[in-house]
Amino acid sequence: MYAHSGLTCWLRLPSSRGISLSLVQRPGLKAPATKSFKSPSKDLNVPIVQNITLSDAQYKKTQEYLLSLNEEQHKAALCSSPAVRVKAGPGSGKTRVVTARVAHLLSQGISSSGILVITFTNKASEELKERLGHLLGTNVAKDISTGTFHSVCARILRSYIEDLPGAKLKSDFTIFDRDDSDKVMRQVVDSFMGDTPAKEANKLAKEIVSAYSQMRNQHASLHDVKITSSHLDSCNSAAGLATKFRNLPNFFSEYTRLCRESNGLDFDDLLGVTVALLQKVPQAREELQQRWRHILVDEFQDTNSAQYHLVKLISPSSVSNGSVFVVGDPDQAIYEWRGANPENMENQFELDFKGCETMFLNCNYRSFAPILGAAEGVLSHGGMPKLHQPLMAVREGLGHVEHVHVEHEREEAGWVTSQIRQLKSKEGSKYEDIAVLYRTNLQSRSFEESLTSARIPFRVLGEKPFWQRSEIKDMTCYLRLTSNPSVDVVALNAIINTPSRGLGAKTLEKLQNVAEAQGVNLAQLLMGDMRKIPLLDKQTLEPLLAEVEMTKLLPDRTCDLLPDIGSTLSKEHQLKLNKEAIKGLKQLRALVLLARSTAYHRTVAGTVKVLELASGYRQSVEEGSQGDNAPKKLRNLDILHSVAGDPDSWASRDGDLRNTAKGFSSQDLISASGGTGRGLAEVEMLDGEERPLQSEPSPGMNSTAGGGVSGLGQLPWFLQHVSLMRELDELKDNAEAQQRVSLMTLHTSKGLEFRNVFFVGFEDGIVPLIRGQDEGARNLDEEKRLAYVGITRAMDRLYILTATKRSILGIPSQRKPATPSRYLKRLLLTGAGIKSTSTSSGQFSLHNNNDNDDNDNSPFRGRAKKEPSSRQGVRTVTSVGSAVKPGGFYDTRKENATITGTRGTGVSKGTTNFPIGTANVKKKASNGW
DNA sequence: GGGTTCGTAGTTTTT
DNA sequence: CTACGAACCC
Ligand SMILES: Nc1ncnc2c1ncn2[C@@H]1O[C@H](COP(=O)(O)OP(=O)(O)OP(=O)(O)O)[C@@H](O)[C@H]1O
Secondary structure, eight states: OEEETTOEEOOOOOOSSOOSBOOOOOTTOSSOOGGGGTSOOGGGGOOEEOOEEEOHHHHHHHHHHHHTSOHHHHHHHHOOSSEEEEEEOTTSSHHHHHHHHHHHHHHTTOOGGGEEEEOSSHHHHHHHHHHHHHHHOHHHHTTSEEEOHHHHHHHHHHHHGGGSTTOOOOTTOEEEOHHHHHHHHHHHHHHHSTTSOHHHHHHHHHHHHHHHHHHHHHSTTGGGSOOOHHHHHTSHHHHHHHHHOTTHHHHHHHHHHHHHHTTEEEHHHHHHHHHHHHHHOHHHHHHHHHHOOEEEESSGGGOBHHHHHHHHHHOOTTSTTOEEEEEEOGGGOOOGGGTBOTHIIIIIHHHHSTTOEEEEEOEEOSSOHHHHHHHHHHHHTTSOOTTOOOOEEOSOSOOEEEEEEESSHHHHHHHHHHHHHHHHHHSOOOGGGEEEEESSGGGHHHHHHHHHHTTOOEEETTSSOGGGSHHHHHHHHHHHHHHSTTTOHHHHHHHTTSSOOSOOHHHHHHHHHHHHHTTOOHHHHHHTTTTTSOOOOHHHHHHHHHHHHHHSSOOGGGGGGSOOHHHHHHHHTTOOOOHHHHHHHHHHHHHHHHHHHHHHHSOHHHHHHHHHHHTSHHHHHHHSTTTTHHHHHHHHHHHHHHHHTOHHHHSOSSOOHHHHTTTOOHHHHHHHHHHHHTTSOOOOSSOTTOOOOOOOSSTTOOOSTTOSOSHHHHHHHHHHHHHHOSOOOOOOOOHHHHOOEEEEEHHHHTTOOEEEEEEOOOBTBBTTBOOSSOSSSOOTHHHHHHHHHHHTTEEEEEEEEEESEEOTTOOGGGOEEOOBOTTHHHHHHHSSSOEEEESSSOOOOOOOOOTTOTTOOOOTTSSOOOOOGGGTTTOOOSOTTSOOOTTSHHHHHHHHOSOOOOTTTOOOTTOSOSSGGGOBOOOOOOTTO
16 A cells, blocks of 8 residues: 555545545534535534555556656656646547646645546546546545536536625526527517517527627626627627617626526526636635646637636636646637637637646557548648647558548448448447547438448437437426526426416416516516425325325325415406416426425435426326327436436535535535435335435525535536536446447547547538538638548548538438538548549549638539539439448449558558549449349 | 417537 | 427317
């Protein structure tokens, strides 16, 4: 055992898997008092000095990992400057350096809660933690703060937002997704321009939301700054709207007002409000600077203004021994469209962080040289980026780069499918090492179909985010209502009549009118008394829950437990509400009470279950006319429930940052109380595996300040997890389920790597993407970088696909002639000896445009290349997707192909036919086609 | 108030 | 082509 002595640590209670921490239990802590979380009583914060010990194996692993770095990497990882910037190309080991640095810091005795790593996606965070877990043990790794900017901000705000003067938000705020924002803005549009037709109003609302979002991304904290015309002008979309609507800023401020009224923050608010908080509340800033002594940011080239400011604000610059460490690659900047500014990496960092040290990594460990060559070729189109540093391929061998030209999108999918089969059978590739990359999500369709009929397992990354699926969205609205019954109007509106309970448009209008007359919103009117109504006690609750589970219905008698507000309102205001409506209201209110009580006495998972059953939602999905969708939806609901049942994955790991700022984690107390509770003789009627959460002594209060001790206080954390995690359904299934081909957009592929990459739809208009009448000359550099990112995902083999004609929507009759991408020429030229084949008898030529001229915007639908007449009657492959037979069409390709490169042996130079157009393969009359 | 049928728009990338 | 929304009918 290697002991690091003199290390100050704070009390930690044992976690399920932990073993290597020796614990000193402080007396008097077994039954933590709820209230002490917000303002910690002194005795909770007594430091415990103890030794963190890494096991031999862990220590050895860490050292080995550090030794595996090359000199540049090693130097970067260990650099002790207060500000470090690592600029390095794809595959140069940036991620590895970040991991190594964290490991190094920890092995130096830095406390894990003092480290913050910001990654671009949540998945990257998880992977980082996993790797660190392997090196250092889960115990040490789990306390490192990691996450995206958004999730880190959400955590900061949960602890500090109530300190921000005028924020009008509670720490149990909900996070509004884009749909919520659109709905809120729709309300604003209605109130300002009442007579706008529904459709137009929706469209306008969306436009305004995105303009506002763009503006806030470009300007760090606009949420409370007076919006000037220069703000508007700096943002295209906003400027356009502003000329149409002179009072655009009023739309923005009314939107914000409504969000606040519902205790909601949208995605951009998470960043903007955090920035404002840190600017205005020095105490918060200082505490966080104290806490996170070492900050690491991955993919720094894609940070926007608000994110950059955030880094600046929490940087422990004033703290001795602190550091800020950012890594990125300006050539891989692909998020300018949503406000990212590569300048942050390129120049700004250097200016703001005095004494910043810059490191370069110039070796590529990922790809064979020809792949790198192809990538650099693309990048050189129209001139290399100014500060581009050439990369050296470390891996020896040539790999395989091939350009394949096909007739249309269907054949494209067919070719890829058949090639995947060959890779699997002849080259021994695993499905998980194969990826299909495309520019737009729509393009995935043909591949899904083709792979399905070939029975090749695949997964589509980045389909609809989990939280956006309607059934999940609805359930989260129920949960939001449970958490914030009298506040979250948006949630209330979403589910008030879903499933239908007699509260249709007519009734709602009546109620809305009453609300307006009283100067309140619908939630206040219908749920205003909810916080005052005492929660059900256990004796009342348990039998009700049992009944819910048995009957899958809300027990009627629950309705009698609270005032019948429907009848009262109806009488007082002569609304003439019908019986259905009154009953519906009763039920909804009873449901909320039941759910709140369940959350309080039981668990989040139990609450999810109650809501899903007693609302009748589940039943309506089961019986509804959803047809094929029903099983999928039910599965999603099950996933939601099972995630809820795994608080370890979502409960605040940092607990209340106020306390943990000094190293103490309230989450430990939660697990502790959960742990002790497990032994209690409590019957879990709704879910056997659930563990009861600690209950508060005085029911009836909405625990916001408590920071997540009662089940009710946990809800916001769970909701936050759900609304920030794109792919919750990626349950770590058995190993077999992992063996799948990956389909994703170029954007999603950032940071990943695959042995075999199919880059499909490499055509002008798609790569680069040019839509219809593009607003003038959009800067296409970002599109070029996107292609660069895609190509550099490949380790061993890269296939570039182009088609003669293509229909984006997959309708054969709507196929339009396509032209190979303007980037193709340089891709092929630079990667010497690239094989190029064509499966159709059609000729194609690289279009002859000037390299330096991106203005030749030939969209793929324009500029028809002459259609080769020879194709007449060849009437190719119509059902490529299904069985591609060995020895059939696609296999014959090989015979005629000029080169057959394989991994390691590679492509020999000089044998390629250039120009490519001549490298056709004659199509043999193949059986089966 | 609820369910059906018809019409139309979507064609960028995402926390 | 499909998915979603808005009339339209019961
Ligand atoms: N020193 C090294 N020795 C061996 N392999 C390495 C080394 N450094 C990096 N690699 C390997 O190179 C590949 C790319 O590394 P990594 O993902 O860290 O690169 P990156 O710079 O983050 O790439 P990108 O910018 O494309 O995301 C990984 O498979 C990694 O294991």
